[in-house]
Amino acid sequence: MDHYDPSPKALRTLMTMYWSAQGWRTPPVTPAPADLGRAVAAGVMFDRKRSGGHDEWVAAARRTAAQTSAREVGDAFLESLGSRRLDLRSALGSYAVARALPDHGCEIRPGNPWCVVCGQYPESAEDLDILNFERFKWGGVRHYQVPYAAFDLEQFARAPRRGPDPEDMRLARELVEVLRGLPPGVPKGRAAAAIGMLPGNRDQRDVLLDVLALAGIWRAGWCSPAAELLAGPDRPDPAPMWGVDERALREYLPALCQPGAAAGTPEPILRVPRR
Numbered sequence: 001m002d003h004y005d006p007s008p009k010a011l012r013t014l015m016t017m018y019w020s021a022q023g024w025r026t027p028p029v030t031p032a033p034a035d036l037g038r039a040v041a042a043g044v045m046f047d048r049k050r051s052g053g054h055d056e057w058v059a060a061a062r063r064t065a066a067q068t069s070a071r072e073v074g075d076a077f078l079e080s081l082g083s084r085r086l087d088l089r090s091a092l093g094s095y096a097v098a099r100a101l102p103d104h105g106c107e108i109r110p111g112n113p114w115c116v117v118c119g120q121y122p123e124s125a126e127d128l129d130i131l132n133f134e135r136f137k138w139g140g141v142r143h144y145q146v147p148y149a150a151f152d153l154e155q156f157a158r159a160p161r162r163g164p165d166p167e168d169m170r171l172a173r174e175l176v177e178v179l180r181g182l183p184p185g186v187p188k189g190r191a192a193a194a195i196g197m198l199p200g201n202r203d204q205r206d207v208l209l210d211v212l213a214l215a216g217i218w219r220a221g222w223c224s225p226a227a228e229l230l231a232g233p234d235r236p237d238p239a240p241m242w243g244v245d246e247r248a249l250r251e252y253l254p255a256l257c258q259p260g261a262a263a264g265t266p267e268p269i270l271r272v273p274r275r
Contacts, residue, residue, distance in 0.1 A: 006160065054120050058103070061097070064098060064154055065098035065153060068095055076091050079165075081171040082164075086207075089140075089207075090156075096214040100225075102117065119144065128151060131147075
């Protein structure tokens with residue numbers, strides 16, 4: 001499968017369509033046909049929306065997850081830390097969601113126009129350009145949505161990757177040690193500020209924390225792992241937990257768990273009683 005081009009030059013049309021120095025462009029700026037054609041040829045923009053029914057999107061998400069491994073998305077996450085390839089960072093959250101997604105039909109209940117299992121509408125038409133903009137700008141913002149998870153993992157299969165380098169690994173070790181040292185109940189804003197050594201801005205670090213929480217690596221109370229969120233509409237509400245989940249860390253980021261990879265004794269997961 002052909003790779004897309006993640007270079008700033010190839011992404012310029014996509015990024016300037018939606019964003020300026022003042023923030024969101026409302027409405028988006030329609031690119032010139034020649035610029036759009038180059039972005040489509042680079043594989044970072046698309047010439048039409050993608051329509052599909054609930055079952056199609058669920059099948060696409062489950063299929064792409066089955067073709068991907070936890071180690072692959074974990075290595076891509078590590079690579080994103082130093083390179084700021086946020087399109088690679090996004091895949092960890094989407095994989096956690098798609099892997100936990102059960103095979104099911106669209107279950108609509110009175111008062112809800114969407115499936116109570118996964119939140120997907122019976123039919124949808126997705127603007128792939130805005131989804132891709134969010135991947136590259138922040139590392140994704142709607143991993144919970146089945147169409148995004150499916151699209152993200154499909155694009156991940158096309159993404160050029162070099163693997164984590166020593167600087168990525170250094171940042172990853174520091175990230176995990178900072179998270180291990182945060183107290184139970186820490187607000188998300190404080191957690192994001194504590195990982196300010198990572199390249200990027202506050203919004204990107206917020207998304208990074210969400211991605212780690214979806215994968216169950218960072219248990220923070222304000223965001224549940226995907227496997228718990230997709231356990232079914234009648235699932236019990238679990239007591240919040242805080243801390244680094246060593247089992248999930250070993251599954252997704254095994255390179256950090258090898259001898260000498262990280263200093264210190266891992267802190268246990270803390271289960272905080274409900275009040």
